[in-house]
Amino acid sequence: MFHDRHTILVESIKRLLRRNALPHLKKIVRKTHAADLADVFRQIGLAEQKRLFSLMNDVEQQGLLLSELEESIFLEFIREMSVDDIVRILDEMPNDDVADLIGLMPPETGTAVLEKMEKEGSEEVEGLLRYSDDTAGGIMTPDFVALSQDDTAKEAIESLQKEHRDVEMPFYLYVVDDLKRLVGVISLRQLVVVKPETRLRDIMNPELVSVQTSMDQEEVAKIVARYDILAVPVVDETGVLEGIVTVDDVIDIFRMEATEDILKMAGVGEMFVETQTILGGIRIRLPWLFASCLGGILAFYVISGFEDTLAKYAYLAAFMPVIAGMGGNVGTQSSTIVVRGLATGRLSLGDFWKVIGKELLVGLFLGIVYGTLIGLVAELQYSIFMLNIVVALAMISSMTIAASMGALVPMGLARMKIDPAVATGPFVTTSTDVITAFLYFTIATKLLNM
Amino acid sequence: MFHDRHTILVESIKRLLRRNALPHLKKIVRKTHAADLADVFRQIGLAEQKRLFSLMNDVEQQGLLLSELEESIFLEFIREMSVDDIVRILDEMPNDDVADLIGLMPPETGTAVLEKMEKEGSEEVEGLLRYSDDTAGGIMTPDFVALSQDDTAKEAIESLQKEHRDVEMPFYLYVVDDLKRLVGVISLRQLVVVKPETRLRDIMNPELVSVQTSMDQEEVAKIVARYDILAVPVVDETGVLEGIVTVDDVIDIFRMEATEDILKMAGVGEMFVETQTILGGIRIRLPWLFASCLGGILAFYVISGFEDTLAKYAYLAAFMPVIAGMGGNVGTQSSTIVVRGLATGRLSLGDFWKVIGKELLVGLFLGIVYGTLIGLVAELQYSIFMLNIVVALAMISSMTIAASMGALVPMGLARMKIDPAVATGPFVTTSTDVITAFLYFTIATKLLNM
Numbered sequence: 001m002f003h004d005r006h007t008i009l010v011e012s013i014k015r016l017l018r019r020n021a022l023p024h025l026k027k028i029v030r031k032t033h034a035a036d037l038a039d040v041f042r043q044i045g046l047a048e049q050k051r052l053f054s055l056m057n058d059v060e061q062q063g064l065l066l067s068e069l070e071e072s073i074f075l076e077f078i079r080e081m082s083v084d085d086i087v088r089i090l091d092e093m094p095n096d097d098v099a100d101l102i103g104l105m106p107p108e109t110g111t112a113v114l115e116k117m118e119k120e121g122s123e124e125v126e127g128l129l130r131y132s133d134d135t136a137g138g139i140m141t142p143d144f145v146a147l148s149q150d151d152t153a154k155e156a157i158e159s160l161q162k163e164h165r166d167v168e169m170p171f172y173l174y175v176v177d178d179l180k181r182l183v184g185v186i187s188l189r190q191l192v193v194v195k196p197e198t199r200l201r202d203i204m205n206p207e208l209v210s211v212q213t214s215m216d217q218e219e220v221a222k223i224v225a226r227y228d229i230l231a232v233p234v235v236d237e238t239g240v241l242e243g244i245v246t247v248d249d250v251i252d253i254f255r256m257e258a259t260e261d262i263l264k265m266a267g268v269g270e271m272f273v274e275t276q277t278i279l280g281g282i283r284i285r286l287p288w289l290f291a292s293c294l295g296g297i298l299a300f301y302v303i304s305g306f307e308d309t310l311a312k313y314a315y316l317a318a319f320m321p322v323i324a325g326m327g328g329n330v331g332t333q334s335s336t337i338v339v340r341g342l343a344t345g346r347l348s349l350g351d352f353w354k355v356i357g358k359e360l361l362v363g364l365f366l367g368i369v370y371g372t373l374i375g376l377v378a379e380l381q382y383s384i385f386m387l388n389i390v391v392a393l394a395m396i397s398s399m400t401i402a403a404s405m406g407a408l409v410p411m412g413l414a415r416m417k418i419d420p421a422v423a424t425g426p427f428v429t430t431s432t433d434v435i436t437a438f439l440y441f442t443i444a445t446k447l448l449n450m
Numbered sequence: 451m452f453h454d455r456h457t458i459l460v461e462s463i464k465r466l467l468r469r470n471a472l473p474h475l476k477k478i479v480r481k482t483h484a485a486d487l488a489d490v491f492r493q494i495g496l497a498e499q500k501r502l503f504s505l506m507n508d509v510e511q512q513g514l515l516l517s518e519l520e521e522s523i524f525l526e527f528i529r530e531m532s533v534d535d536i537v538r539i540l541d542e543m544p545n546d547d548v549a550d551l552i553g554l555m556p557p558e559t560g561t562a563v564l565e566k567m568e569k570e571g572s573e574e575v576e577g578l579l580r581y582s583d584d585t586a587g588g589i590m591t592p593d594f595v596a597l598s599q600d601d602t603a604k605e606a607i608e609s610l611q612k613e614h615r616d617v618e619m620p621f622y623l624y625v626v627d628d629l630k631r632l633v634g635v636i637s638l639r640q641l642v643v644v645k646p647e648t649r650l651r652d653i654m655n656p657e658l659v660s661v662q663t664s665m666d667q668e669e670v671a672k673i674v675a676r677y678d679i680l681a682v683p684v685v686d687e688t689g690v691l692e693g694i695v696t697v698d699d700v701i702d703i704f705r706m707e708a709t710e711d712i713l714k715m716a717g718v719g720e721m722f723v724e725t726q727t728i729l730g731g732i733r734i735r736l737p738w739l740f741a742s743c744l745g746g747i748l749a750f751y752v753i754s755g756f757e758d759t760l761a762k763y764a765y766l767a768a769f770m771p772v773i774a775g776m777g778g779n780v781g782t783q784s785s786t787i788v789v790r791g792l793a794t795g796r797l798s799l800g801d802f803w804k805v806i807g808k809e810l811l812v813g814l815f816l817g818i819v820y821g822t823l824i825g826l827v828a829e830l831q832y833s834i835f836m837l838n839i840v841v842a843l844a845m846i847s848s849m850t851i852a853a854s855m856g857a858l859v860p861m862g863l864a865r866m867k868i869d870p871a872v873a874t875g876p877f878v879t880t881s882t883d884v885i886t887a888f889l890y891f892t893i894a895t896k897l898l899n900m
Contacts, residue, residue, distance in 0.1 A: 007798075031657070033676075033677055035676045035677060035678075036676075039795075171621075207481070224701075225698075225701045225702070225705065226483075226485045226486075227483055227485060228485075228698045230680065230697070230698075247680070247697050247698070247701070248675075248678040248680075248697070250701060251674075251675045251697070251700060251701060251704060252675070254701060254704050254705055254708070255675065255704055255708075255794065258704070258705075258708030258709075258711075258712075259708075259790055259794060261708075261712070262708075262711070262712055262715075262786060262790050263786060263787070263790065265712075265786075266782050266783045266786035266787075267779070267783060278808055278811050278812055278815075281787075281808070281812045282812055282815050282816060285780070285783055285812070285816060286816065286819070288779075288783075289776065289779055289780065289783075289816060289820065292775060292776065292779050293772065293776060293820055293823065293824075295775075296771055296772025296773075296775045296776060296824075297772060297824070297827055299771045299772060299775075300768045300769060300771070300772050300827065300831075301768075301831075303767060303768035303771070304765060304768040304831060307764050307765060307768070310760075310764040310765075310767050310768075311761070311764040314757050314760040314761035314764065315754060315757060315760075316767070317753060317760050317764075317766070317767035317770065318750045318751075318753035318754040318757070318760075319750060320767065320770055320771065321746055321749045321750070321753070321770065321771075321774050321883050321887060322743065322746025322747060322749060322750050323746075324771050324774070324775070325742060325745075325746045325749075325774070325778075325879065325883055326739065326742065326743060326746060328775075328778065329717070329738075329739055329742050329879070330735070330739065332716050333716045333717060333735055333738075333739075336712060336713060336715075336716035337713070337716075337731075340709055340712050340713065344705065344709055345489075348457070358728055358731070361728050362728055362731045362732055362735070365728075365732050366732060366735060366736065366739060369736070370739065370743055373743065374743075374746075374747070377747055377750065381750075381751075381754060429775065429779070433771050433775055437771060
């Protein structure tokens with residue numbers, strides 16, 4: 001239902017833009033959420049984007065829209081904007097979003113923008129730009145509430161009313177010591193319930209989860225999800241509270257990482273944006289395909305070594321696709337289970353041999369089922385008893401080896417600290433192809449020439 | 451870093467359990483988060499689970515642990531618990547979690563538990579049990595703050611202090627009319643800033659996103675993520691506010707759906723739990739493999755129709771794996787991009803022919819690159835000019851067709867409202883295999899016999 005309403009909205013804005021129905025457009029645009037306008041943006045040309053953008057007279061809405069855009073669309077759009085116009089919008093945005101956008105800009109533009117921004121904001125943004133994009137430091141926001149552990153509850157409430165009005169949603173109130181090091185957390189409710197003169201150090205909860213600025217964003221996201229918290233505090237190496245990572249960023253991380261994992265497994269890059277254009281798609285897909293092509297060529301040399309057998313028993317060739325295909329499929333299944341299991345924490349490296357042994361048994365059993373089936377097909381078509389045995393044995397060994405390789409490769413890569421999602425695919429299919437071809441023709445040569 | 455600390459914790463609890471070092475264990479268990487204890491639970495036997503559980507004397511921690519467990523582990527564990535013990539724990543849990551757990555129990559146990567639970571809670575739980583698990587109604591919590599639009603700000607603040615103390619985190623205060631229909635939302639801050647006698651109807655924001663109880667949970671999650679909100683209100687068909695879905699549930703949905711999509715694409719079921727045992731893994735994987743096996747058998751019949759060609763030109767067989775493999779790989783890449791693009795909303799069905807056309811061009815270009823490469827390999831090995839042409843043409847057509855099929859199949863399935871993640875895999879590989887085999891041998895027979 002939501003989907004339909006959303007599609008209708010996007011389509012009608014596009015139609016009104018084409019017709020240039022400005023008064024009507026203005027009304028709709030101002031009532032539409034920036035996230036929805038970003039969808040329209042993705043589907044229209046630069047001239048129309050500019051028209052749409054100028055109809056939004058709320059600077060905050062414009063800022064939200066910009067932070068929703070993909071890198072390539074954003075860069076294209078701001079290329080013709082003046083530095084002053086950019087600054088006007090960024091000054092109204094949260095500093096973590098500003099840092100993200102400046103990080104995307106060409107260096108000269110970024111520097112020019114930072115120089116013109118309001119002083120306080122630009123200093124905070126420069127602080128954030130020190131951290132790399134995919135770490136806790138890179139995704140944290142510096143808008144949080146920190147109270148001194150020596151303050152009383154009354155003083156804390158007063159400072160909340162005065163100083164922290166800009167913090168949008170103060171879920172957690174963090175407590176710090178004299179050196180600004182994080183020492184505890186309290187809730188707004190606790191603050192109100194206790195006697196006004198109570199010191200925060202006496203009521204705070206000192207057992208809290210925090211992460212370091214350098215922690216990978218995926219780890220940060222897992223912690224927020226694991227403990228069902230709305231934000232996690234980020235500290236530097238000395239324990240000084242530097243910012244917080246909030247749950248809405250965590251959602252974005254999970255969605256992005258899941259997409260990345262899926263795309264990486266098929267060798268189509270990490271980011272969707274790279275596959276948008278035809279040339280981009282080709283560039284991203286070439287190397288992965290090259291790896292499997294090398295494997296295929298290796299398989300070619302293996303098979304051409306059996307040319308005599310092939311010339312004598314031409315029907316052998318007809319079984320190759322189904323045997324190699326079934327091996328490839330069961331290998332993909334095993335590697336998918338293992339790669340995803342490692343990513344979600346369902347499987348641990350401590351279970352190395354247990355996991356591989358389990359996949360081997362699954363492959364063996366499935367091999368027996370489909371080996372029997374393909375043996376029957378051979379019997380129906382050729383009625384050569386030894387051929388039935390050959391194709392059945394080849395299927396069984398292909399599926400058993402493929403399933404074991406499908407588990408072994410990602411587990412081994414993970415143990416060597418290589419991302420299993422990236423390299424598993426070509427490795428598994430390639431090695432399965434080569435081993436399958438070799439076994440099939442070796443078995444065939446031996447048994448049929450008996 | 452987190453990962454290491456977490457692994458050490460889990461391992462040391464397991465070790466202490468084996469040694470039965472109770473006093474030490476007790477101390478650690480009470481300081482450990484239920485989510486971490488759930489990880490230990492997954493890795494130990496029933497007797498040790500019971501021991502661990504009895505060491506947690508905080509009923510709330512026990513409840514949290516239960517709601518972290520997978521269905522199979524949970525069912526195994528409660529099988530030997532008395533109804534009274536179960537009720538004692540559930541009475542301390544949030545009602546949405548209670549409803550989830552009761553939904554998992556065997557019907558008799560569920561009914562017995564509901565009868566013994568505290569009255570107020572059990573009624574709410576029964577209300578929640580009406581909705582199916584994967585809808586907004588099934589995942590919402592009935593703990594929210596609803597204020598009457600006729601109340602003044604002062605009355606609202608008073609009722610917040612009195613009635614809603616049990617609502618853990620009141621991010622949003624919802625406003626309802628006399629019939630309990632949702633009409634707006636206000637923030638705690640607004641309530642404090644305005645004059646005490648102001649009516650809520652005059653300060654509330656009437657433009658708010660809400661979802662219906664029957665909406666699919668994935669749609670709900672997308673809405674929460676899209677608008678960066680911490681909770682979305684859930685209403686029934688008449689607009690009456692029934693509950694809220696909070697952001698922590700949304701995270702769980704995204705993680706689960708991403709895993710589901712990945713597993714479905716490789717034909718290994720939807721849920722991880724099904725692949726835990728060897729027999730479970732086999733049962734889940736058989737049907738998908740059967741579909742591709744049928745395709746392989748079809749390819750077999752196609753190829754065996756060209757037996758004369760094969761007998762005459764035995765070397766043709768050696769090129770089959772690399773040609774079919776490259777087609778299969780490029781088809782998987784295309785279908786991955788399209789399936790994931792549809793799931794994340796990056797691609798829309800409106801772009802049907804544009805997407806397919808783009809993939810066709812990518813496949814054609816990649817086909818020319820790898821067709822040339824494989825033609826060179828053929829030249830080096832056999833130096834038969836016509837053979838070079840045959841394998842290059844076969845590679846080009848295989849990759850072009852595979853890439854187009856990889857886009858066409860999921861787009862077509864989505865258009866027919868069939869989940870593209872489930873059915874795409876076998877369809878694409880199977881049709882690619884058959885078409886590739888047919889084209890390869892047709893081209894070969896024509897050109898080599900010239």
